[in-house]
Amino acid sequence: MKKILLLAAALLGIAGYLYFHFSTPRVLERRLDSLLDTMSFGVVTLKDMEKEGDDFASHFAPEIVFSGSGNEIVAGSATPDSMKDLYLMRFRVASKSANATTKGDVSITVLSADRAEMKATIDVNIILRDNTSYPQVMPVHLVWEKINGKWVIAEVQLLEPTDGGINA
Numbered sequence: 001m002k003k004i005l006l007l008a009a010a011l012l013g014i015a016g017y018l019y020f021h022f023s024t025p026r027v028l029e030r031r032l033d034s035l036l037d038t039m040s041f042g043v044v045t046l047k048d049m050e051k052e053g054d055d056f057a058s059h060f061a062p063e064i065v066f067s068g069s070g071n072e073i074v075a076g077s078a079t080p081d082s083m084k085d086l087y088l089m090r091f092r093v094a095s096k097s098a099n100a101t102t103k104g105d106v107s108i109t110v111l112s113a114d115r116a117e118m119k120a121t122i123d124v125n126i127i128l129r130d131n132t133s134y135p136q137v138m139p140v141h142l143v144w145e146k147i148n149g150k151w152v153i154a155e156v157q158l159l160e161p162t163d164g165g166i167n168a
Contacts, residue, residue: 024108024110024116024151025108025110028108028116028118028151029106029108031059031144032102032106032118032120032142034055034059035056035059035153036100036101036102036122038052038056038059039056039087039098039100039124040098040100040101041092041095041097041098042097049092049093052088052092053084053085053087053088054084056083056084056087057080057081057083057084057087058080058150059152059153060079060152060153060154061080061145061147061152061153061154062079062080062147063077063078063079063154064077064078064079064080064083064154064155064156065077065154065155065156066078066157066158067158068141068157068159069158069160091126094128095126095127095128095129096127096128096129096131097126097127098124098125098126098127099124099125100123100124100125101122101123102120102121102122102123103121103122103123103137104120104121106119107119107120113146114145114146114147115143115144115145115146116143116151117141117142117143117144118141118142118143118144119140119141119142120139120140120142121137121138121139121140122138122139122140123135123136123137123138124136124137124138136161137161138158138159138161139159139161140156140157140158140159141155141156141159142155142156142157143155143156
């Protein structure tokens with residue numbers, strides 16, 4: 001009887017872990033972390049840029065809609081290819097290094113089995129080639145959609161960024 005109870009407890013523990021690990025909020029947090037990891041790099045070596053651009057683009061839906069007050073770089077809609085170009089030309093090539101992390105809590109609301117909203121504050125510090133530091137703290141509202149079994153960003157609302165100093 002003890003063995004059966006121990007086995008049942010172990011199975012319940014494993015099921016609980018799997019549910020927690022593969023739940024939509026945890027998957028979305030890992031997808032955001034993956035995107036921010038791609039955006040973080042040390043001194044630029046140009047040999048893996050194509051792979052990095054593809055990885056960056058893989059986080060976005062076939063059509064991404066941008067809105068909000070902080071969208072001076074991208075406005076309206078974009079495609080993963082245009083996001084890759086943006087990443088490679090404006091972000092990766094122009095920068096010597098960058099660090100992107102979340103600041104504070106990330107709020108996730110699951111709307112359906114294939115749609116969720118995320119509110120987060122992204123802290124980005126870009127070091128340009130002339131060693132100028134360009135810190136920004138940017139509140140974002142992301143709408144994620146599950147397309148072909150993969151969570152991707154379909155809508156981005158950029159709120160007014162603040163500098164990394166006084167207004168952070």
